[in-house]
Amino acid sequence: MKKTVQGIATIGVTFAVALAMTACSSKPKSSANSSSSTTPNSSSPASTAPSSAPSSSSAPVTSPSAASTGSAKLCMVLDTGGVDDRSFNQSSWQGLQDANKANPNIQISYVASNSQNDYTPNLNAEVSKGCDSVIAVGGLMADAVKSVAAANPNQQFAEIDSPSAGPNDYGIQFNTAQGGFLGGYLAASMTKTGKVATYGGLNIPPVTIYMDGFWEGVQYFNQQKGKSVQVLGWDEKNQKGGTFAQSFTDQNKGRSITQSFISQGADIIFPVAGGTGLGSGAAAQASGGKVSVIWVDTDGCESAQQYCSVFLSSVVKGLASSVTTYANAVASGQKLGGQSYIGTLANNGTGLAPFHDFDSKVPANVKSELDQIKSDIESGKISITSPSQPK
Amino acid sequence: MSAVQTEELVEVHEVVDVAASKKARLISGSVLVVVGLLCLLGFGLGSHAGYEARFQLSQPGARIRVPALVLPARITSIVLGVIVVLLGLWRITRGGSRRAMHWVVGASIVAVVVSFLCWSLTGTRGTSLDLLGLLQQTIFLAVPLILGALAGVLCERSGVINVAIEGQMLAGAFAGALIGTVAHNAGAGILAALIAGGLIGALLAVFAIRYLVNQVVLGVVINVLVLGLTGYVYDALMARDQNTYNTPPGLHAISIPGLSDIPILGPLLFQQNAIVYAMYVLIIAIDLALFRSRWGLRTRAVGEHPKAADTVGIKVRRTRFVNVIVGGLVAGLGGASLTIGSALPFGKGMTNGKGFIALAAVIFGRWSPRGAVGAALLFGFADALQNVLSFIGTPVAIPSQFLAMLPYLATILAVAGLVGRVRAPAADGEPYVGR
Numbered sequence A: 001m002k003k004t005v006q007g008i009a010t011i012g013v014t015f016a017v018a019l020a021m022t023a024c025s026s027k028p029k030s031s032a033n034s035s036s037s038t039t040p041n042s043s044s045p046a047s048t049a050p051s052s053a054p055s056s057s058s059a060p061v062t063s064p065s066a067a068s069t070g071s072a073k074l075c076m077v078l079d080t081g082g083v084d085d086r087s088f089n090q091s092s093w094q095g096l097q098d099a100n101k102a103n104p105n106i107q108i109s110y111v112a113s114n115s116q117n118d119y120t121p122n123l124n125a126e127v128s129k130g131c132d133s134v135i136a137v138g139g140l141m142a143d144a145v146k147s148v149a150a151a152n153p154n155q156q157f158a159e160i161d162s163p164s165a166g167p168n169d170y171g172i173q174f175n176t177a178q179g180g181f182l183g184g185y186l187a188a189s190m191t192k193t194g195k196v197a198t199y200g201g202l203n204i205p206p207v208t209i210y211m212d213g214f215w216e217g218v219q220y221f222n223q224q225k226g227k228s229v230q231v232l233g234w235d236e237k238n239q240k241g242g243t244f245a246q247s248f249t250d251q252n253k254g255r256s257i258t259q260s261f262i263s264q265g266a267d268i269i270f271p272v273a274g275g276t277g278l279g280s281g282a283a284a285q286a287s288g289g290k291v292s293v294i295w296v297d298t299d300g301c302e303s304a305q306q307y308c309s310v311f312l313s314s315v316v317k318g319l320a321s322s323v324t325t326y327a328n329a330v331a332s333g334q335k336l337g338g339q340s341y342i343g344t345l346a347n348n349g350t351g352l353a354p355f356h357d358f359d360s361k362v363p364a365n366v367k368s369e370l371d372q373i374k375s376d377i378e379s380g381k382i383s384i385t386s387p388s389q390p391k
Numbered sequence B: 001m002s003a004v005q006t007e008e009l010v011e012v013h014e015v016v017d018v019a020a021s022k023k024a025r026l027i028s029g030s031v032l033v034v035v036g037l038l039c040l041l042g043f044g045l046g047s048h049a050g051y052e053a054r055f056q057l058s059q060p061g062a063r064i065r066v067p068a069l070v071l072p073a074r075i076t077s078i079v080l081g082v083i084v085v086l087l088g089l090w091r092i093t094r095g096g097s098r099r100a101m102h103w104v105v106g107a108s109i110v111a112v113v114v115s116f117l118c119w120s121l122t123g124t125r126g127t128s129l130d131l132l133g134l135l136q137q138t139i140f141l142a143v144p145l146i147l148g149a150l151a152g153v154l155c156e157r158s159g160v161i162n163v164a165i166e167g168q169m170l171a172g173a174f175a176g177a178l179i180g181t182v183a184h185n186a187g188a189g190i191l192a193a194l195i196a197g198g199l200i201g202a203l204l205a206v207f208a209i210r211y212l213v214n215q216v217v218l219g220v221v222i223n224v225l226v227l228g229l230t231g232y233v234y235d236a237l238m239a240r241d242q243n244t245y246n247t248p249p250g251l252h253a254i255s256i257p258g259l260s261d262i263p264i265l266g267p268l269l270f271q272q273n274a275i276v277y278a279m280y281v282l283i284i285a286i287d288l289a290l291f292r293s294r295w296g297l298r299t300r301a302v303g304e305h306p307k308a309a310d311t312v313g314i315k316v317r318r319t320r321f322v323n324v325i326v327g328g329l330v331a332g333l334g335g336a337s338l339t340i341g342s343a344l345p346f347g348k349g350m351t352n353g354k355g356f357i358a359l360a361a362v363i364f365g366r367w368s369p370r371g372a373v374g375a376a377l378l379f380g381f382a383d384a385l386q387n388v389l390s391f392i393g394t395p396v397a398i399p400s401q402f403l404a405m406l407p408y409l410a411t412i413l414a415v416a417g418l419v420g421r422v423r424a425p426a427a428d429g430e431p432y433v434g435r
Helices: A002-025 A027-032 A088-102 A116-128 A139-151 A176-190 A205-225 A251-263 A274-286 A305-310 A319-331 A364-379 B002-014 B022-044 B073-094 B098-120 B131-157 B165-183 B186-210 B215-238 B265-269 B274-292 B294-304 B306-311 B316-339 B354-364 B369-392 B400-404 B406-419
Strands: A072-077 A106-111 A133-137 A156-160 A169-174 A195-200 A230-232 A268-272 A292-297 A311-317 A340-343 A350-352 B052-056 B069-072 B128-130
Touching: A072 A088, A072 A116, A072 A319, A088 A106, A088 A133, A088 A319, A106 A116, A106 A319, A116 A133, A116 A139, A133 A139, A133 A319, A139 A156, A139 A169, A156 A319, A169 A319, A176 A195, A176 A205, A176 A268, A176 A292, A176 A311, A176 A350, A176 A364, A195 A205, A195 A251, A205 A230, A205 A268, A205 A311, A251 A268, A251 A274, A251 B131, A251 B369, A268 A274, A274 A292, A274 A305, A292 A305, A305 A311, A319 A340, B022 B073, B022 B098, B052 B073, B052 B098, B052 B131, B069 B073, B073 B098, B098 B369, B128 B131, B131 B165, B131 B186, B131 B265, B131 B274, B131 B294, B131 B316, B131 B354, B131 B369, B165 B186, B165 B215, B165 B316, B165 B354, B186 B215, B186 B316, B274 B294, B274 B316, B274 B369, B294 B306, B294 B316, B306 B316, B316 B354, B354 B369, B354 B406, B369 B400, B369 B406, B400 B406
Parallel strands: A072 A106, A072 A133, A133 A156, A156 A169, A169 A340, A195 A230, A195 A268, A268 A292, A292 A311, B052 B128
Antiparallel strands: A311 A350, B052 B069
C-alpha cells in the first residue's frame, strides 16, 4: 500500500516538475532569437486588408507618417503560442518587421512567453534593455503590463488587445465583433445543413468577441431571411458556456472538436483558437468539400496555405498594420501613452479577407448584402451587443 | 445486466482470488452507492419527464443504416441509478473477489455514463446525439494514448520507469512530419517516427540501465531535451518554410472489406488509417507476448525479481534494453499518429501532456496491456464527451472550464475511488547492478 501511494505521489510530482521545467527551460532559446534578420515566415505579407473595404485611412495615430525617418528601438513580448502561430503573435511581429523593412533605423526584437508566468519577467527584461517602447501582445498580459508600467513611469508601453492602462501605456484594441458579424452572416448564407459552428481557444474576451460577432451575424441573417440557422459551440447569452479547446496549440483537439461539430451536422466552422484551428482545416479537407472553414485573425490563405482550398474566408484583425503605424509614430518621436486605438470596420481594423478559392461560389447577392451590412454597422444602423467590445 | 451475472459465475469456478478486505469493500461499495444515488436524483429526477433521448448509431448517407436508439430519458436514468446502488450494496454485503470487482466497476461506469447522456439530451426537445461520432472521436483521441501506454507497459514490466513517453511521442511526431513532408511519403514519415522514438528510448535505456541514473529524473530531463530540440529545429527550419518542411501527407482511411460493413462496429473500428490497424495488432501482440511467450515471462521476471532471473541465466540488462527500445518505437508511432495520422503539421510541444496521460493509463490499467487500453479509451471518451457536451445544450448549462476538467476528474475518480490498490512490478525503477 505504501509503495503504491509513493508511486502515485512520484508520478504527480514528476508531472508537476515536468510542466514547470518545460515552461521555463526553453525560454532562453527563444529570447536569443531576436535579430531583425530573423524572418519566421517571410512568405506571408501583412496584407490583411479586406477585399470589400473602401479606401479609408487605417491610421490609429493623429499624425500618420507612412515611412518615418526617425529611429527607435522596439521590443515585443509575445504571448504563448509562439511567433509562428499563424495568428495574433505572428501578425503582431509581422507589423514590426514591416516597419523595420520600410525604415531600417527601427530596431526590432521579440521575446516569446512560454507560459503566463513569463509575462512579468519578460516585460521587466525588455524594460532593462532600454527599449523606446515595449509592445505586449495579448489581452492576458494586461495585469502584468499594468503593474510593470506603473513601476516604470518613464518607459513607454503599448498593449495589444487591452485598453491603455496608464499614462505611459498605449492601448491597441479591435472591435472584431464587427468582422465576426460579417463572418457569421456569410456562414449563415452559405450553409447547406442549416448548422454552423464556432469554438475558441480559451474563454477570454479577445476570443469570445469574435464568437459573439459570429453568433450575432447568424441571428441577423435568420431575422432578415426568416430562416433558423443554428450556431453550435457558442451562445452570446451564455458567456460561461461554449466550446473551447483550452489550448492555442493542440491541433488534434481542434480536429476532434471539428469532427464532433461535423457529426452533429455543422458544415461551416469558425475556429477562434490560433494554431489549434489548423485541426479544423485538416478535418474540413478530409470531408472532401462538404465542410469549409472561416479562418481568424489573418488571411488563412496566406498564413496557412495548405488549407486554402477549404477556407471560405477569414475574419481578419488589422494587427500588423496597427503595429507598423505605432512603430512609425514612436520612431518619429511621439509618446502615445494614455491613448487607445480601436480597430473597426470603418478604419480597416477588422473585416473579411478575400474569398480566394470560394470567390466564384459565393453568390453576388451575398457579396452585396455583406457590403450593405458593413456600411450599416459603420453607420450604426446595425448595433452589435457583444459585452466584450472595447469601449 | 444478465451478461455480467453469468460472467461472474464463470469467474468463481476459474479464479482463486483473494477476497477484498472488509475496509476496501466498504469504501468501494459506498462510493458506488453514493454515485448511484447521485445518478438517480440528479440525472433521473433532474431531467424533464416525458423527454426522449435519441442516440444516432449511423451517419446520414452511410451504406448501412442503423435505426436510432430512442430511450425514455428519465426512466432510463432512474433504472441505471438503481442498478449502480444495488451493485454498491452487493459489494458491501457480499464482497466478491477482485475479478468480480472489475466487472462491477465496468458496469457502473457504463451505467453512470448512459444515465448522464440521457439527462444531457433533455435540454431541448428533439435533440439527438450522434453516438457513433462520439465513439469515433473517442478512438481518434485515444490512439496516441493507447500507443503511449503500451510503450509504458513494455518498459515498466521489465523494471524501467518510463516518464519519457511524452518526449518519445514528441520526437515521433516531429520526425514523422519532417521526413514525411520532405520525402512526400507517409510511410517514410512513419518509419522516421519509429526511429526517432526508438532513439529516445535508447537514450533512456543507456542512461537508466548502463549508467544507473535515477529513472524519474532522467525521464523528465529527456522530455525537456526533446521539447527544446524539436522546438529549435522547428524555429530554425520548419517555421520558415512550412510548405517544404511541415505539410505531412495524411493517411487515408482504409475500409476492410466485409468487416467495415458490420453495423456500428464497422465504421467505428474498420474504417481507420494504417496506424490504427497497426495499433490493433500491437495491442493483441503485446498482450499475448507478455503473458504467453518466453520473452514475456523473462520480461516479467526481470521486472519482478531481477536477481532471481539472473541466477537462472536471463540476461537482465539486455532484456531491459530491448524492452525500453521497443517501447520507444511504439511511443514514436503514437507520435506519428498526431501528425501523419491526422494530416496535421507539427507544432511546438504539440503532445500537450498526452504522454503523461498515457502514463496514468499504465497505472490505472495495472501495468497490463488490456487495462492500459481500457484506461486510455476511458480518457479518450471523457475528452470526446467534453467536446459534445459543450454544444449539445444540456438542461443545466455547464461552464466550459468545468467541462475541461472532465477527463482529469474521471482519472482521479477512477484511480482513487474504484480501482483501489495497484501494485507496480516489484523492481520497477530499480536499476540492476548484477551479482
